[in-house]
Amino acid sequence: MKHFGDCLYEALDRAGTPVLVGLDPRLTSLPAALRQDVDASDPNAVASAFTKFCCEVIDVVASLVPAVKPQAAFFEQLGPAGMQALAETVAHARKRGLLVIMDGKRNDIGSTAAAYADAYLGAESVWGADALTVSPYLGDDSLVPFFEVAKQRGGGVFVLVKTSNPGGGLFQDLVSDSRSLYQHVADYVEARANESLGEHGYGFVGAVVGATYPEQLGELRSTMARTWILVPGFGAQGGTAKDVAAAFDEQGQGAIVNSSRAIIFAHARPEFKDAFGDAQ
Amino acid sequence: MKHFGDCLYEALDRAGTPVLVGLDPRLTSLPAALRQDVDASDPNAVASAFTKFCCEVIDVVASLVPAVKPQAAFFEQLGPAGMQALAETVAHARKRGLLVIMDGKRNDIGSTAAAYADAYLGAESVWGADALTVSPYLGDDSLVPFFEVAKQRGGGVFVLVKTSNPGGGLFQDLVSDSRSLYQHVADYVEARANESLGEHGYGFVGAVVGATYPEQLGELRSTMARTWILVPGFGAQGGTAKDVAAAFDEQGQGAIVNSSRAIIFAHARPEFKDAFGDAQ
Numbered sequence: 001m002k003h004f005g006d007c008l009y010e011a012l013d014r015a016g017t018p019v020l021v022g023l024d025p026r027l028t029s030l031p032a033a034l035r036q037d038v039d040a041s042d043p044n045a046v047a048s049a050f051t052k053f054c055c056e057v058i059d060v061v062a063s064l065v066p067a068v069k070p071q072a073a074f075f076e077q078l079g080p081a082g083m084q085a086l087a088e089t090v091a092h093a094r095k096r097g098l099l100v101i102m103d104g105k106r107n108d109i110g111s112t113a114a115a116y117a118d119a120y121l122g123a124e125s126v127w128g129a130d131a132l133t134v135s136p137y138l139g140d141d142s143l144v145p146f147f148e149v150a151k152q153r154g155g156g157v158f159v160l161v162k163t164s165n166p167g168g169g170l171f172q173d174l175v176s177d178s179r180s181l182y183q184h185v186a187d188y189v190e191a192r193a194n195e196s197l198g199e200h201g202y203g204f205v206g207a208v209v210g211a212t213y214p215e216q217l218g219e220l221r222s223t224m225a226r227t228w229i230l231v232p233g234f235g236a237q238g239g240t241a242k243d244v245a246a247a248f249d250e251q252g253q254g255a256i257v258n259s260s261r262a263i264i265f266a267h268a269r270p271e272f273k274d275a276f277g278d279a280q
Numbered sequence: 281m282k283h284f285g286d287c288l289y290e291a292l293d294r295a296g297t298p299v300l301v302g303l304d305p306r307l308t309s310l311p312a313a314l315r316q317d318v319d320a321s322d323p324n325a326v327a328s329a330f331t332k333f334c335c336e337v338i339d340v341v342a343s344l345v346p347a348v349k350p351q352a353a354f355f356e357q358l359g360p361a362g363m364q365a366l367a368e369t370v371a372h373a374r375k376r377g378l379l380v381i382m383d384g385k386r387n388d389i390g391s392t393a394a395a396y397a398d399a400y401l402g403a404e405s406v407w408g409a410d411a412l413t414v415s416p417y418l419g420d421d422s423l424v425p426f427f428e429v430a431k432q433r434g435g436g437v438f439v440l441v442k443t444s445n446p447g448g449g450l451f452q453d454l455v456s457d458s459r460s461l462y463q464h465v466a467d468y469v470e471a472r473a474n475e476s477l478g479e480h481g482y483g484f485v486g487a488v489v490g491a492t493y494p495e496q497l498g499e500l501r502s503t504m505a506r507t508w509i510l511v512p513g514f515g516a517q518g519g520t521a522k523d524v525a526a527a528f529d530e531q532g533q534g535a536i537v538n539s540s541r542a543i544i545f546a547h548a549r550p551e552f553k554d555a556f557g558d559a560q
Contacts, residue, residue: 073388073395079406080363087360107415108353108385109445109512112304115353126359136389137417137440142448162415165389167421174464176454181461184454232389253454 003198004131004156004226009253010200011066012100018252020067020101021057022232022260023089025050050074054089058096067099067130069230069258072120087126094130101230101256102129103158106207110141117149121157131156133208133230136185147192147205156204156228159189161220164210164233176204182216186224193227202228202254209247211239211257218246221254229255236260283478284411284436285508289380290480290535291346298532300336300347300381302512302540303369305354317434327361328353334369338376347379347410349510351539352400360432367406374410381510381536382409385440390421397429401437411436413510416465427472427485436484436508439469441500444490444513462496467503473507482534483507489527491519491537498526501534509535517538 012018027035027046030053038045059070070093075086093100106116119125120132134146136159146157162182163170172182179187186207193203206228209220223231227245233239234257247255281344292298307315307326310333318329326374338348350373356365375382386396400412414426416439426437442452452462452560459467466487473483486508489500509527513519514537527535 066314071388071392071395073386073392073399076399077395077405079399080360080367083363085358104531105388105415106353106385108351108383109443109448109517112353113349115357119353119356119359125357135385135415136451137415138443138445139447139450139452141445142443163389163418163422165418165421167419168389170282170419171416171461171464172419174454174456174461176456176461181451181454181456184451188450231443237389 001050001154004154005196005198005202006200006257007154008156008228009128009198009202011278012253012256015064015066016088017065018248018256019065020069020256021061021065021257022103022258023054023057023068023070023077024260025053032054036069043078043081043095046077047075047085050082051085051088052077054085055092058089058093058098062096062098065098067101067256069101069103070129071259071260072102072104083127087120090127090129099131100129101131101133101156101158103133103134105135107135107138107142109138110145113138113142114145114149117146121146121149121155123151123153128153129155131158133158133160135160136188140218143192147196150204156206158206158208158228159185161185161207162209162213162216162268163238164212164239168210171193183223186220187271190224192222197226200253203224206230208232210237211244214235214239214243214246217244219246221249227254230258231255232258236261281434284484285476285478285482286480287379287410288346288436288508288536289478289482292533292536295344295346297345298528298536299345300349300536300538301341301345302371302383302538303334303337303348303350304540305333323358323361327355327365330358330362331368332363334365335372336392337377338347338369338373342376342378345378346367347381347536348373349381349383349540350409351502352382352384362534363407370407370409376534379411379437380409381413382407385413385415387415387418387422389418390425391498393422394425394429397426401426401429401433401435403433408433409435411438411486413438413440415440416468420468423472427476430484431476436486438486438488438508438510439465441466441487441492442489442496443519444492444519446492448490463503466500470504470507473504477506480483480533482506486510488512490517491524492517494519494526497524501527501529507534510538511535512538514539540551
């Protein structure tokens with residue numbers, strides 16, 4: 001079985017880009033052709049539009065990028081119908097050869113974490129993605145079940161370290177023993193990455209570090225030398241290409257940069273409106 | 281619209297107990313009569329067994345306890361069919377007059393947190409519970425969307441402060457400015473509770489504090505005087521009645537204690553085996 005870190009490394013090489021496409025469907029942002037006949041109060045209808053939209057985005061980007069990152073919350077917002085759309089989106093992306101990083105930020109105590117791991121990383125699950133984002137607040141024994149399931153099926157786990165939102169520092173920047181909380185989490189993640197190295201020198205345990213904190217991104221690239229870094233916050237949230245440069249190693253590897261709104265809602269941007277734009 | 285803190289207070293008074301029943305279904309732990317004809321590899325069949333089991337537990341406990349706490353992970357483990365079972369469980373509990381605290385430990389950056397809030401607290405959602413557990417790692421702006429939706433519909437939010445698992449201290453016990461991370465989170469939660477007080481003197485923003493750390497539970501009861509405390513870890517995880525006593529105020533209010541395995545899987549305990557036991 002292939003190691004997730006190696007799969008990701010080779011997918012970046014093949015695609016020639018570290019950009020992954022975030023799938024964050026919102027009804028109001030879909031192209032007019034997809035939303036105009038949809039009853040917004042009918043979750044089944046909205047879920048069908050989400051599936052169609054995500055599968056079309058996947059078809060467009062499949063040969064261009066290494067991976068997609070569905071945001072679970074936007075599907076969960078629709079109830080069970082949305083979760084079915086999520087399943088179809090995951091299946092379609094994998095069929096098109098894309099790695100799927102599920103953005104669920106899940107966590108719980110051990111036995112419950114194992115259920116989440118099965119749900120979102122398990123080979124038998126309809127939501128069985130290649131990797132999952134998880135939250136570190138509950139500590140080591142809440143994370144190990146994710147690492148174990150990931151190891152069994154060649155998957156990956158991205159632990160939140162330094163998040164892209166403006167208020168992320170409230171707790172993450174608290175300093176203990178001369179190191180901030182996010183640095184403590186980073187040390188933990190790097191240790192786990194070191195224990196799970198693939199042939200290309202990166203582990204299957206990775207970290208989430210926001211593009212909106214470029215200084216910390218560079219610092220964390222140094223201290224987490226064997227850790228894949230997933231970088232959200234590029235584009236709509238304000239991070240620039242210069243900001244994310246520090247996330248990469250000398251080969252331009254070791255990081256993947258998420259772009260959601262700037263890519264999937266490009267039809268609504270002024271410069272693309274003529275080519276892809278809505279009639280409205 | 282009724283305030284969640286007041287609803288909970290009055291539900292405890294009515295039931296005469298602060299024990300809430302955790303709904304953590306696992307196929308292997310269901311009574312034999314419910315699991316014997318179930319194909320474990322068929323998520324629809326397992327989900328039906330979960331619905332039946334949870335609804336039967338709800339029928340038994342409806343007049344005895346104030347609330348139930350479905351654990352989302354065990355339903356998610358079954359894929360979309362499990363999420364439908366979760367919807368039916370929530371609906372049945374609410375129909376039987378029980379408060380429903382969804383244990384999802386969700387969180388994300390603001391706009392995504394809003395989607396989770398709609399999914400699990402929204403009045404229109406099939407999973408629309410009365411309250412939701414959330415994780416604090418992403419800070420204030422990741423929590424506010426939950427508070428806003430809770431306020432709009434008379435719901436509650438329980439923020440993880442000190443969790444019941446053995447490894448919870450890895451990050452939660454880190455000390456910054458003479459206070460541990462969980463105490464910083466507790467200060468934040470108490471401030472939000474104070475801003476959201478109901479008639480009975482408690483806010484609709486609460487905290488999760490494990491029964492397995494009785495000393496911290498007493499300390500946190502003092503520092504979070506206006507905060508509802510949800511106490512997991514009683515029973516199967518090792519917390520005793522004596523351990524949780526410190527969670528309550530002088531009226532025996534202000535805390536709810538979760539008991540999952542000890543209640544819902546009572547049929548498997550030696551002392552109840554004759555009355556409820558399996559034939560096997």
